[in-house]
Amino acid sequence: MDHSRPPDRQEGPRSITIALAGQPNVGKSTVFNMLTGLNQHVGNWPGKTVEHRSGTFVRDGRQVHLVDLPGTYSLTANSEEERLARDFIIRQQPDVTIVIVNAAALERNLYLVAELLALPTPLVVGLNMIDVAEQAGLEVEPHVLSAALGIPVIPLVASCNEGLAELVRVSVDLVDHPTSSRPNRPTIREAHRPVLEDLQARIAGHVPAPYPEDWVALKLLEGDTQITDIMRQAAPSAWQAVHAVLASHEDAYLDIAGGRYEWIGRMVRAGVVRPRAGVVSVTDRIDRVATHPVWGVLLLLGAFGLVFGLTYGVAMPIVDWLQVSVLAPIIAGSRLALAPWPPWSSGLIADGLLAGAGTVVAFLPILVIFFAVLALLEDIGYLARGAYVMDRLMHPMGLHGKSFLPLFLGFGCNVPAILGTRIVDNRRAQRLTVFLVPLVPCSARMAVVTFLAPAFFGQAAGLVLWILVLINVTVMAIAGVIINRLAFRGEHSAFIMEMPLYHLPNLRTIGLDVWQNTSAFLRKAGTVILLAAAVTWALSQGPGGNAGLSPLARLGRSLEPVGAWMGLGDWRLLAALLSSIVAKENTIATLGILYEHENPALGLAERVAQSLTPPAAVALLVVQMLFVPCVASLAVMRKEAGTGWMLLSIGLSLVTSLAAGALVYQIGRVIMAA
Amino acid sequence: MDGIPHSQGGLTPLGSVPAGARAVIREVRGGRGFTARVLALGFTPGAEVTVMQNFGRGPVLVEVRQSRVALGRWESIKIIVEQLPEG
Numbered sequence: 001m002d003h004s005r006p007p008d009r010q011e012g013p014r015s016i017t018i019a020l021a022g023q024p025n026v027g028k029s030t031v032f033n034m035l036t037g038l039n040q041h042v043g044n045w046p047g048k049t050v051e052h053r054s055g056t057f058v059r060d061g062r063q064v065h066l067v068d069l070p071g072t073y074s075l076t077a078n079s080e081e082e083r084l085a086r087d088f089i090i091r092q093q094p095d096v097t098i099v100i101v102n103a104a105a106l107e108r109n110l111y112l113v114a115e116l117l118a119l120p121t122p123l124v125v126g127l128n129m130i131d132v133a134e135q136a137g138l139e140v141e142p143h144v145l146s147a148a149l150g151i152p153v154i155p156l157v158a159s160c161n162e163g164l165a166e167l168v169r170v171s172v173d174l175v176d177h178p179t180s181s182r183p184n185r186p187t188i189r190e191a192h193r194p195v196l197e198d199l200q201a202r203i204a205g206h207v208p209a210p211y212p213e214d215w216v217a218l219k220l221l222e223g224d225t226q227i228t229d230i231m232r233q234a235a236p237s238a239w240q241a242v243h244a245v246l247a248s249h250e251d252a253y254l255d256i257a258g259g260r261y262e263w264i265g266r267m268v269r270a271g272v273v274r275p276r277a278g279v280v281s282v283t284d285r286i287d288r289v290a291t292h293p294v295w296g297v298l299l300l301l302g303a304f305g306l307v308f309g310l311t312y313g314v315a316m317p318i319v320d321w322l323q324v325s326v327l328a329p330i331i332a333g334s335r336l337a338l339a340p341w342p343p344w345s346s347g348l349i350a351d352g353l354l355a356g357a358g359t360v361v362a363f364l365p366i367l368v369i370f371f372a373v374l375a376l377l378e379d380i381g382y383l384a385r386g387a388y389v390m391d392r393l394m395h396p397m398g399l400h401g402k403s404f405l406p407l408f409l410g411f412g413c414n415v416p417a418i419l420g421t422r423i424v425d426n427r428r429a430q431r432l433t434v435f436l437v438p439l440v441p442c443s444a445r446m447a448v449v450t451f452l453a454p455a456f457f458g459q460a461a462g463l464v465l466w467i468l469v470l471i472n473v474t475v476m477a478i479a480g481v482i483i484n485r486l487a488f489r490g491e492h493s494a495f496i497m498e499m500p501l502y503h504l505p506n507l508r509t510i511g512l513d514v515w516q517n518t519s520a521f522l523r524k525a526g527t528v529i530l531l532a533a534a535v536t537w538a539l540s541q542g543p544g545g546n547a548g549l550s551p552l553a554r555l556g557r558s559l560e561p562v563g564a565w566m567g568l569g570d571w572r573l574l575a576a577l578l579s580s581i582v583a584k585e586n587t588i589a590t591l592g593i594l595y596e597h598e599n600p601a602l603g604l605a606e607r608v609a610q611s612l613t614p615p616a617a618v619a620l621l622v623v624q625m626l627f628v629p630c631v632a633s634l635a636v637m638r639k640e641a642g643t644g645w646m647l648l649s650i651g652l653s654l655v656t657s658l659a660a661g662a663l664v665y666q667i668g669r670v671i672m673a674a
Numbered sequence: 675m676d677g678i679p680h681s682q683g684g685l686t687p688l689g690s691v692p693a694g695a696r697a698v699i700r701e702v703r704g705g706r707g708f709t710a711r712v713l714a715l716g717f718t719p720g721a722e723v724t725v726m727q728n729f730g731r732g733p734v735l736v737e738v739r740q741s742r743v744a745l746g747r748w749e750s751i752k753i754i755v756e757q758l759p760e761g
Contacts, residue, residue, distance in 0.1 A: 074714035078707055105741035108716045138740075223706055254702070257713035258720065261739075283742070284726070293729045388744045392732040400746055401733065494708055495733060495746030496715065 015063035016175050019089055019121070022100035023112050024071040025500040027128045030158040031100055032068045033512055035168065042516070045084050050422065059168050067094065073108075075115040076219070077226035079425060089121050090210050095175045098167065100126040100158075103133035103140050104501055107261075107268055113149070114186045114260040118215050122178055124171045125153040126163070132503055136281055138272065145271030150184040153271075159506040186263035188218070189255050195245065196221060202242050206235030220246060222253045283501045287385070291499075296389035303386065307373045307411075311443070312450070315365040319447075322362040331355060344541075352537025353530060355592050361522075363585055366443045368518055370412040375513040381500040383408075391495055397480030398488050399424075400495035403433040407476075410440030414633040416517050417442075418640055426493035432483060434641040435649055438629035439476035441469060444584035449621045451588055455605030456617040464618070468625050475626060475656055532582035533589055540575075540593050552594075566623060566661035567616030567669075573608075577623060583630050615668025619661040626657035686757060688736065689750030693728045697755035704752040715743055717753055 022028035032040070036055025045052040053068040069088060070081035077083050089097060099116055101109035116123055127142055146153035152170045156163035174181060188196055200217040207213045208230065219227040220242065228246075232239050289295045331354050338346035377383050383405055391401030402424045410417035417437045424430040441449075449468055453461035542549030555578070556571025563574045576590040591608055598607045609617065628650050629637070638646040691697050699721045702709045716739035717723070726742065727735035734750040736743055745753070 073711070076710050076714070078710050078714075105739070107739040108741045111714055111716070223710075253706075253710065254713065254719065257710075258718045261716065261718050261721065287726065287735070287742075291727045291735055293732055384744075388733055388735065391744070391746060392730075401744065492748060494711070494749050495744065496711055496749055497744045498715070499735065499742040499744055501742075 014061070015065060016095040016172065017065045017067065017092070018171055019067050019069055019092075019094035019097040020100065021069045021085060021089075021097055021112065021116060022071055022126075023073050023102070023109055025105075025498055026071070026100045026102040026109060027156075027158045028068065028071055028100045030506060030509055031098075031126060031128065031156070031164065031167075032066065033508065034158055034161055034164055036066055048080060048084065050080050050084055059172060062172065064168070064172070067092075072112065074111060075119075076222060077224050083226060086119065089116075089119050090212075093210070094121060096124060096171045097121045098124050098126055098171055100128050100156075103127050103130045103155075104136050104138060106133075106138075106140060106272060107264055110264040110267055111260060114263060117149075117151075117183050117185045118218060120212050120215075122174045122181060123151050123183065124167065124174060125149065125151060126156050126158075126167050127153050128156040128158050129503075130155050131157050131160075132501060136501070140272050142271075145267065148184065148267045148270040150182045152181065159509070186260055188221075189259040189262075192221065192249070192252050192255055192259075195249050195252065199242065199245055202238050202245070203231060203235060206231070206238055208234050218256070221249065222256050223250070281501070283381075286502055287499070290382070290385040291388050293389065293392075296385065300386050300389055303377060303382065307370065307377075310373050311366055311370045315369045316450075318365040319362050322365070327354075327358045327362060331358070347541070348534060348537055351593060351596065352534050355533070355589060363444060363447050364518070364522070366447060367412060367521055368514060370443055371514045371517045372510060374409060374412060375510040376505050378513075379505045379509055381502045384497060384499050387497060388499065396484075397432070397436075397477065398484030398493070399429050399433060399480065400493060402495065402497055403429060403436075406433055406437060407440055410437045410442060411446075412443055413517065413521060414438050414440065414442045414629060415520065415636055418633060418636045421640060425496075428488055429493040431641040431645055432480065432488070434637055435483070435645050436476050436480055438633055438637075438649060438653065439472055439479065439626070441472050441625055442584060444630075445625055448580070448584060448587045448624055452605050452608065452617075452621065455603070455609040456612070456614070456621070464621070468621055471622060471660065472625050475660070479652065479656075532579065532586055536579050536582075536586070536590050537593055540590075562658065565665070566619040566658065567613060567665040568620055568623070568661070570611060573612075573620060577620075577627055580624065581628050581631060583632070584624075587624060613672070615665045615672060618668055619665040622664050623657045623661040626653060626660055628653045628657070684756050685754050687751040688723065688725070688745070688753040688755050689728070689734055689747060691725045691728065691755060691757050693725050695760075696722060696724045696758045698722050698758060699753060699755050701754040702752065703754065704749075708749070708752065712745075712749070712753065715739075716741070717743075722758075723755065 020028060020032055032053065032055065036057055039057060040053055040055035042051065042053050044050065050070055055066050055068075057064050057066070067088065069085040072079070072082045072085050075082055075086045088094070097116060099113055101113065113123070113125060125146075127140060127145070130140065133140060140155075142153045142155045152174065154163055154167045154170055156167060158164060187193075196217055199220055200213055203217060203220070204213060207216050211230075216227055216231065220231060223246075231242065235242070290299055331350050334354055335346050335350045338349060374383075377386075386408065387401035387404045390404040394400050394403055403421070405423060406417045406420035409420050414437050417440070418434050421430050421433040421437065424433050446465075449465060453464050457464050536552070539552040540550045542553065552575045553571055556575040559574045560569050560571055563569050563571075568574060572591070572594040575594060576587045579586040579590040588604070592604055595604060595607045599610070602610070612620065634646055634650070637649060685700055688697065688699075699717055699719050701719060702712055702717060721738060724737040725734065726737055731747055733747060734745050736745065
């Protein structure tokens with residue numbers, strides 16, 4: 001139980017705290033982003049792996065503190081998110097709670113409203129996506145719905161900033177005049193009313209401080225595990241009797257959920273002009289293809305093609321231009337500017353920091369475009385369909401469709417992908433997904449092999465790249481199947497996922513998403529990678545400018561016997577691979593430093609290619625693709641899945657990468673000899 | 675994946691209802707965690723569902739209470755329904 005993050009009332013009586021609740025896919029983040037803009041803080045709930053977002057804005061000279069609660073379908077203790085959302089309302093007592101509902105799926109969305117109405121918090125409903133609902137032929141009358149619910153209902157089109165000012169005005173108004181709303185609270189079915197009253201009487205006086213007695217009684221009857229535990233400890237004397245009552249009404253939870261939907265039915269009949277039955281919506285038409293086991297998979301492959309085609313087709317020319325026309329002159333200029341200073345300063349800054357970090361930053365266009373295309377596919381509602389058609393392919397690994405989304409995100413960058421595994425609702429499946437993400441080649445791994453492959457294989461480079469990706473995906477599938485069999489014995493996890501309606505993309509949502517992912521990468525590039533480039537440069541300095549006598553060379557040489565199995569007997573290649581643990585892009589940066597003084601007439605990739613036989617070149621790329629994940633990935637892995645999984649990942653990636661490298665090299669040698 | 679119960683007195687698992695057909699939920703089986711989740715999504719006894727997509731051993735796509743929900747094959751077998759006649 002966390003008591004942290006008190007609502008900031010320290011700024012005087014004029015500041016208020018608003019909690020923002022809502023089910024998934026209702027545009028809650030859009031509302032949050034529109035209201036707080038860039039004045040937001042993104043972190044974790046204390047001690048939890050659930051994202052916590054809060055922000056502030058000023059309305060009529062009043063500071064408003066907005067807390068974005070996790071998106072949940074209900075408020076039963078089924079998941080961490082649900083516990084956090086209700087604990088915040090009960091313990092932190094926000095001045096008012098806004099619940100965003102999707103007008104196009106009003107019935108299901110009102111379930112959360114029914115649960116919130118049972119809590120002691122003033123409630124305002126933001127009826128979002130009324131435009132989408134109208135397109136689907138649904139017409140909602142906010143005034144009538146408001147009268148039926150007994151609380152304010154404000155129509156919104158959050159993506160167009162319509163209705164948000166009114167939403168805030170009404171919410172602040174409710175804080176000042178709390179008696180103005182008379183909520184119509186859902187009641188339990190007649191059959192269970194005496195039991196509920198009996199329970200409430202038995203626990204009266206035993207319920208710990210901030211919890212309302214009537215709510216606790218209801219949750220006990222619903223079989224809520226957290227509340228059951230709390231009451232067992234808080235009221236040991238009354239517990240036996242309470243437990244006996246509960247044991248004889250074990251199926252009451254079915255009736256309670258059913259009763260909520262009956263109440264919802266009454267609200268919907270009042271507030272909604274029903275659509276004509278049998279309307280085939282745009283979503284239905286698209287889904288006939290998008291969720292089909294054959295056409296859906298083909299469409300998904302097409303989407304893959306689009307993502308990678310756009311990413312590399314658009315980004316690569318920009319990357320080339322950045323490297324040749326921007327980075328090279330800057331490095332040359334800095335050498336010139338540093339000429340009056342001792343030679344090591346020019347070496348450190350031009351050859352170390354600028355060459356290393358600059359190359360990394362030049363990968364930025366790849367990331368920006370990848371994240372943008374992915375955010376677009378997610379925003380229009382397509383990615384959920386990708387998860388749907390991939391579901392049956394994920395089962396042999398003990399995973400289901402939801403794990404596909406973070407794995408796909410891994411092609412951009414593993415770090416947000418590992419954080420994204422939080423959408424996998426089963427703890428075991430989530431950990432396995434975390435473990436498998438680093439086997440998805442991120443854009444940095446891909447950039448390294450894309451950079452080297454043309455010099456190694458000429459025209460065949462494209463084919464080699466596809467084979468490399470295929471090897472990674474195959475290793476991932478095999479690892480998943482084995483771990484599922486060994487560690488989880490094929491245990492099953494439930495796949496339940498909402499498929500949102502397709503809708504037009506919102507540029508602000510996509511932009512913010514790209515910005516958050518990209519800035520996270522830039523922070524990494526600005527700190528860890530910069531430092532690593534400087535350290536690598538320093539370690540590669542030998543006496544008298546002889547890199548062959550440097551500490552890095554000694555480390556690389558000590559590993560040469562291992563490298564020799566893979567045809568990588570050159571310490572410089574091993575040093576480059578080792579430095580990729582700091583960041584995958586470092587392979588290129590390190591090679592750049594170590595091959596600096598080789599044949600200046602050739603590009604870096606050609607210089608490396610000269611020293612390798614074809615089998616060794618393939619082995620180098622295979623090892624690069626499967627090698628130990630970068631430190632940033634390892635750090636988030638440890639946070640999300642624990643130290644054990646992180647160590648297992650390091651060990652397994654070390655073994656598989658070296659084994660695969662050796663295998664490829666030895667096979668290649670046999671073929672070459674034949 | 676075996677032992678899929680077949681039609682018993684008009685009752686059948688949701689997973690065996692063909693695409694395009696409608697059905698009324700009669701029972702939700704399975705553990706408390708699973709039932710609580712699907713109940714919240716609107717799969718309550720008496721609720722009407724329309725099966726949108728149902729192929730082989732893959733997941734099932736249904737419409738329930740105005741929203742579309744994908745259920746894994748296993749999950750779709752835990753929900754017992756009564757199929758409604760065409761039209």
